[in-house]
Amino acid sequence: MLNRRILYIIGSLEVGGAERHVAQVAMRLKERGWEPEIFVLMPGGPLTHVLNDAGVTIHGVTLPAWVSRVLKNDRLHARVGLVVTSFALICKLWLRRPAVVHFFLPAAYVIGGLASLFARVPARIMSRRSLRNYQAAHPFFARVERYLHPRMTLVCGNSNAVVNELFAEGISAQRLRLTYNGIDLAPYNTPFDRGAARTKAGLPENALVFVLVANLIPYKGHADLIKALARIKKALPEPWLVLCIGRDDGIGADLQQEADSLGVGSNIHFLGSRTDVPGFLRLADVGLLCSHEEGFSNAVLECMAAGLPMVVTNVGGNAEAVLDGVTGYVVPAHNPERLADALLQISLANDRASMGEKGKRRAGEHFSMISCIDAYEALYHETGAGVR
Known part of the structure; x- marks a missing residue:
């Protein structure tokens, strides 16, 4: 037997x-x-x-x-x-x-x-x-x-x-x-009404929407992201928003306070743990992961499957998933300045949609x-x- x-x-x-x-x-x-x-x-x-x-x-x-x-x-x-x-x-x-x-x-x-x-x-x-x-x-x-x-x-x-x-x-x-x-690619290949999804979520249809899927843990780098956004808040296309999806492991209040003190609190929405993550990814424009350490992030692959260009830190397997300059940008960890530069660059890039499509193909072919x-x-x- x-x-x-x-x-x-x-x-x-x-x-x-x-x-x-x-x-x-x-x-x-x-x-x-x-x-x-x-x-x-x-x-x-x-x-x-x-x-x-x-x-x-x-x-x-x-x-x-x-x-x-x-x-x-x-x-x-x-x-x-x-x-x-x-x-x-x-x-x-x-x-x-x-x-x-x-x-x-x-x-x-x-x-x-x-x-x-x-x-x-x-x-x-x-x-x-x-x-x-x-x-x-x-x-x-x-x-x-x-x-x-x-x-x-x-x-x-x-x-x-x-x-x-x-x-x-x-x-x-x-x-x-x-x-x-x-990753299961099926949730990202069904018909999707992006405008209707944004309306249902209470988001402006013309907003530039970043999304970060990571539990609120210090090494996930949310604090670096807040500092980076504060540096470029006036240069980003208006309106802009960041959706942070993930369980609060005890630092949520501190992150919100930091965001408020740096003038970006109203732009960052902490949504907690969600079961409808694919829908939020598909209504976004840019995927993020700002970790200080990582093995190989499913969240990055899911964002790529949703057709999002990525900004990720160069830890673990992030650079094995995201091709720097092709499907997104890879920046050093613990570096809000370089992170800010990449966020601004991808926000203003004319080929952002093309980068996302290349990432989607890569996710399907390799992951x-x-x-x-x-x-x-x-x-x-x-x-x-x-x-x-």
């Missing part, structure tokens, strides 16, 4: 780039006859319902309420939760016997990687989706990861920048794989979900999963 069961381990099913990617991959693989399951370190999150509706099994452990009442110390509660989750994961691996266990994000790799060694899973794959900047703040993760690396069957990075860092950590080229993100799922199937076949 063929074993086509893949167990993904990830921290949560909140709406984030890695979480959405795993959900998409799991659902598409199920359509191709695989048996994907997901173990979540922190159960819950809006993507849970999406996966349940698609028939993807989700595992996880939630401590009963009385444990919180007994363990009033938060640190002790977290440690008990870690032990219980780890034990439950080991048991699940023994019972389900997946052909492959696949880890996404550092916490899942550390906890899941160690658990998979105890459970003697036949094939283990780790996918890193960001640069290793996080290791400076979490040296324990760095030590455990270096212990786990040689015990992985394959190790994947989602950009050349990430793959190069993994190689520098001692992983042999024979076990390294580049697996680009993929489709179909090619991404093909790459994942090749990974699993390489480990022996699903092979007679």
Whole structure:
């Protein structure tokens, strides 16, 4: 009998780039006859319902309420939760016997990687989706990861920048794989009334609209964007607006205050987390990503699929997606001055629509979900999963 069961381990099913990617991959693989399951370190999150509706099994452990009442110390509660989750994961691996266990994000790799060694899973794959900047703040993760690396069957990075860092950590080229993100192009190829969409959203039909899809986290660079816009606010074509889509992780009020103090508060709209992102991308004119660190951003690919010319920072795989001067502009991170120059240049460019069309073609040719799922199937076949 063929074993086509893949167990993904990830921290949560909140709406984030890695979480959405795993959900998409799991659902598409199920359509191709695989048996994907997901173990979540922190159960819950809006993507849970999406996966349940698609028939993807989700595992996880939630401590009963009385444990919180007994363990009033938060640190002790977290440690008990870690032990219980780890034990439950080991048991699940023994019972389900997946052909492959696949880890996404550092916490899942550390906890899941160690658990998979105890459970003697036949094939283990780790996918890193960001640069290793996080290791400076979490040296324990760095030590455990270096212990786990040689015990992985394959190790994947989602950009050349990430793959190069993994190689520098001692992983042999024979076990390294580049697996680009993929996006569903269908939402961007249906008929769309841009004017009606703007009217419904309360936006002027003639406005220059920038859009940034990124949770409000310091390293996503929203503060740099605000400073850049303040430098060029009088030179931008009127009216202009910036739509910031993403969950507020605690800095939203500070960003709004900074924007107000620099005179651009009324131009920047913080929309929070949305489920209708494709519609906002298609009514915009320019896509943005101002990150200080990145692996390979799905948000950039989605903006490109919507036909938007891009302004992105040169971190991670951004420059592998956006061709500088062809489909947009690539600028240094932490540099509001250069960011401002690029924003003004693309705002006044006569070939802006042409740049967006080139980006749309590039997204379809190199970063489709179909090619991404093909790459994942090749990974699993390489480990022996699903092979007679």
